[in-house]
Amino acid sequence: MRRFAISCGYLSLVLALVSGCASTPTDAANAEKSTAGEAADLTALEATGLAAIEARPADPGATFVLHDARIMTANGAVHDPGWVAVADGLIVGVGGGEPPSDMGGQRLAMTDKVITPGIVDTHSHLGVYPSPSIEATRDGNEATQPNTAGVWAEHSFWPQDPGIERAVRGGVTTIQVLPGSANLIGGRGVVLTMRPTRGARAMRFRGAPETLKMACGENPKRVYGRRKRSPSTRMGNVRGHRDAFLSAQKWLSKQGDKSTEDVERDLANESLAGLMQGRVLAQVHCYRADDMLTFLQLAKEFGFRVRSFHHAVEAYKIRDVLAAYDVSVSTWADWWGFKHEAYDAIVETAALVSEAGGRAVIHSDSAEGIQRLNQEAAKAMAAGRSAGIAVTDDEGLRWITANAAWTLGIDAYVGTLEVGKRADIVVWNGDPFSVYTSAERVYIDGQLIVDGGTNAPPWSDFEAGQEVPR
């Protein structure tokens, strides 16, 4: 519950963006006017960039109760048997035993099933590195200069990626799509609800804060070093980061007294300013413990916080620091060795981070892995337990739900089965940590979007008309 309280601290800034996401151009203009004459309001500027053309599908919220299932709330409680009640896209009741008679709507017996919150993946390149992986679709790295803080992953995202449907069939209901890690500052990430619409904008998770992808270590120095450009070393990386923040500070102080409409627009500096103002969450690709410590130093220097280190395979070496700074650790269960900075990965990282009081997250970074995050969490749990680290099933589940939602600043909305949260729900045909278990039903905002097997036509236009007889 304490974690819930933390996220409420984000609500005020989140709310500004809620209106931005749902706003029409007129709303945005009004928002801008309301601040004219006062100090520049960058949030209002952002709203103009977030105005929507395509509205999210307006669905009448179904009212129903799933019961006679094992309910894993990811909030400490397990009800077996138990029930979850949904109305207007929200969870309106959760409990053990039989649902109270006054719970309205259709009653669906989920005997022998297990119900969990929808899975949240903090690190995906679906849509920006989609299937098929061809030059024409590789839109994840704007690797033309080391600071591209002004690009938005949303603008690369292809909603016809066949990987989206496959991920949802694996129980994933929310993802953060990030630019790649070629650049020191790769650009804005975007948090998406996994109900495809014709454009990416309408898939934006309502209320999610903006995020910014940054990278340390091997990738930026390799990409630019090979071109005989800076950065070509780790110290060059850090110089690049510091220069970018210095320039953003300068820009911000110049705009500070201007009215909003007089602000000299600068996409890169707006992103970095958002970070320093706490509106934008830093999602930092970083493997080595020493690199992470260096980055925390940088964050201190410029007064921003790191929300999550991604990949972070050496997080176990500094888990006390990461827990104290409240930085989440988005990592894999067992990837290692594909490059030097991934050489010291161990399989107990998530369990050790949890044990130290930190926030462990199992992420995918993969169109294949995202389909089985439940299995990846299971492996990390098993590794921890066999090393003598106590990990409850609830904690393991939090690695792919509640902690992931916190990482994206959306834990007030999703990540656990609690009254008031959105009805992003997965019904599994068995123990979600078993290799033999599949997601049978997936609800997003109370809408049933996966119901059983795969005989339905493919979601993606790319796959339409490609079917061949079995």
Place this chain on the structure above:
Amino acid sequence: MRTRTLQAWLLLGLTGLGHHAASATEPCVHIHGGTVFDGERLIEDADVLIRGRVIVEVGAVKGSCATVIDADGGVITPGLVEGWTKLGLVEIGAVKKSVDTDHSAPLVGASYAKEVRASVDAALAFNARSTLLPIARTGGITSAVAAPSGGTISGTGLFADLVTGPRSDALVAERALMVADVRGREASRATAFHTLKVALEEARLRAKRAAADGPRGPWLTSAVDANALADVTSGRMPLVVRVDRAADIEALLSVAKGLRLVIVGAAEGWLVREQLAAADVAVIVNPLTNAPSSFDSLHARADNAALLASAGVRVILTTGSSHSARKLRQVAGNAVRAGMSYPAALRAITATPAEVFGGKERRGVLKAGAVANVAVWSADPLEMSTTLQHVLIGGKSLPLVSRQTELLKRYRRLPAGAFVPPPAATMHEGGDKEAPAAPEGPDPG
């Protein structure tokens, strides 16, 4: 066809037994009390008796051994066999000088020679002291294929037991397979098939010429490469071809007619499963390949392995990875989830890859006469909550330690006094996380 293969294999197994006949004086290991998967079926409450480096008995074993391993009601399987890796040929993926998989043509500068490298032998680069071997062992893997890549004909791969130490202790079969690749590329795939055909044809013609007064050159294929390919054209060595698209598999079946063909990849294999079964072609697939990740695999599907196996195709399951070879059991579990039968999935990571690549001795089975590569599990090996309890290679129990377990040991307790807690201002809003206790020990500042 399949029966014949099985008989031939049994004979070879007996030869192996004669060669390494267990003697009563050799040390014996008794694995006691588990469900045994012998390579074909599950036997409940059985024991495995090992003498020296071979298995001598499976079932209700009587008598006593100096060494008894209690399986404690768990599951005893053959050591797992990963049928498609670069183990021993790679240390760190992105550190080029530690990667020895793409063997460029050493002898001739012509473009043809870049495509045809049949004579290059990956076994010469094989490093049995690689840190990847113990890590793969922690996944219950005791043997693996290590294969080269690059060009249309990449060279020969090897089959090894994952024993850390001298190469000779690990290598089971050098030059165990010839690798080729006809997947989509910048040049037409017809060019790749053409290259393969020319090289095979010239290998045949050269062999004829050597035997009698056959056709004379000039040749496109160098003498060393043609000689290397002679083992393929004679049927001694399997030709393992990377191919995914169903249409390409169809073309390959005609190009490689009469050869011991093995296909790796086969994302669309299920579309041509009847032809594959009829041609008795073994197929190496990754059951997690279920997306149209390229135009070679538009029809990839999760039940590919299941469909192939039920059509009677000999299926080998792979992670297609070296660092993540330990995922093999998870991959097999997913094949079962997608409809493959449980014994078939277990066979596909034990008996079948050993049968196709493992040389003369029997591996991948727990049967009298087979090399004693054994994994003992706490429960169902395909389930992720299950832990590996023991692993034996050639009858020797190996400790389940690796560079990763050593790192865990170092950091199981953090060094005291390592850092100064942050001031509250750097915390997230509502910073209610407790700061850790003040560090003890010397002030790091």
